[in-house]
Amino acid sequence: MEIEQLKQDIVTASHILHQQGIAAAFGHVSARIPGTDTFIFPPRMSPALVRQDNLLTLDVEGEQLSGDGRPNTEFWIHARIYKARPDVQSVCHVHPPSCVVLGSLGETIRPLHASGAVFKNNVQVFDPITLIRTRELGDAVAKTLGQHGTMLLRGHGVNVADKDVRRVCVMTLWMEEAANYQVRAMSAGKPRYFTPEELEIIYPQVSGEEVSNRAWEYFSSRVE
Numbered sequence: 123m124e125i126e127q128l129k130q131d132i133v134t135a136s137h138i139l140h141q142q143g144i145a146a147a148f149g150h151v152s153a154r155i156p157g158t159d160t161f162i163f164p165p166r167m168s169p170a171l172v173r174q175d176n177l178l179t180l181d182v183e184g185e186q187l188s189g190d191g192r193p194n195t196e197f198w199i200h201a202r203i204y205k206a207r208p209d210v211q212s213v214c215h216v217h218p219p220s221c222v223v224l225g226s227l228g229e230t231i232r233p234l235h236a237s238g239a240v241f242k243n244n245v246q247v248f249d250p251i252t253l254i255r256t257r258e259l260g261d262a263v264a265k266t267l268g269q270h271g272t273m274l275l276r277g278h279g280v281n282v283a284d285k286d287v288r289r290v291c292v293m294t295l296w297m298e299e300a301a302n303y304q305v306r307a308m309s310a311g312k313p314r315y316f317t318p319e320e321l322e323i324i325y326p327q328v329s330g331e332e333v334s335n336r337a338w339e340y341f342s343s344r345v346e
């Protein structure tokens with residue numbers, strides 16, 4: 123993918139996350155420059171204010187290679203996940219309300235509706251209460267993520283890592299949707315979570331690229 127398209131996808135994803143109530147003043151989406159240990163990263167400002175011409179370039183050691191602004195302070199999340207996971211092409215870190223509530227209840231995502239099944243029972247939990255502002259904490263976050271694509275940071279937010287910006291954006295939206303349903307179900311009674319057998323049935327129906335592409339088509343059309 124061309125760098126310009128990559129930058130445009132970061133801008134679009136950032137604006138979607140803001141418009142959908144996933145991020146207000148804080149949060150960030152990044153993309154690896156394909157085949158390198160460098161990545162495109164927003165400056166220290168709201169996702170709503172990200173533009174192609176204010177994006178920065180950093181590397182996995184935390185060095186800023188280009189751009190005039192300062193990076194968001196939690197860039198170590200992105201840097202060290204890219205370092206640990208050569209397969210990851212995009213990372214999102216945001217503080218979505220229902221995910222934060224769920225983490226506070228000692229829970230993680232437990233699928234109870236179709237789109238939520240995309241997470242299976244693989245959403246990891248990072249327990250320490252801190253912003254991720256050092257290399258060491260970035261490494262700890264990457265270790266907790268392991269070979270998975272999603273994690274809750276208790277009392278803080280979520281990290282999503284996947285194959286491209288569009289997929290990462292949609293997975294982030296779906297994660298907050300799943301957390302929202304789960305919190306509401308827990309408030310009303312005893313949720314009937316999908317069993318492992320049920321997940322085997324529904325997962326292939328919702329996890330494909332054509333499903334997330336359709337979601338991206340819709341959400342991106344709302345911010346153009």
Ligand SMILES: [Zn+2]
Nearest residue numbers: 196217278279
């Ligand atoms: Zn944060």
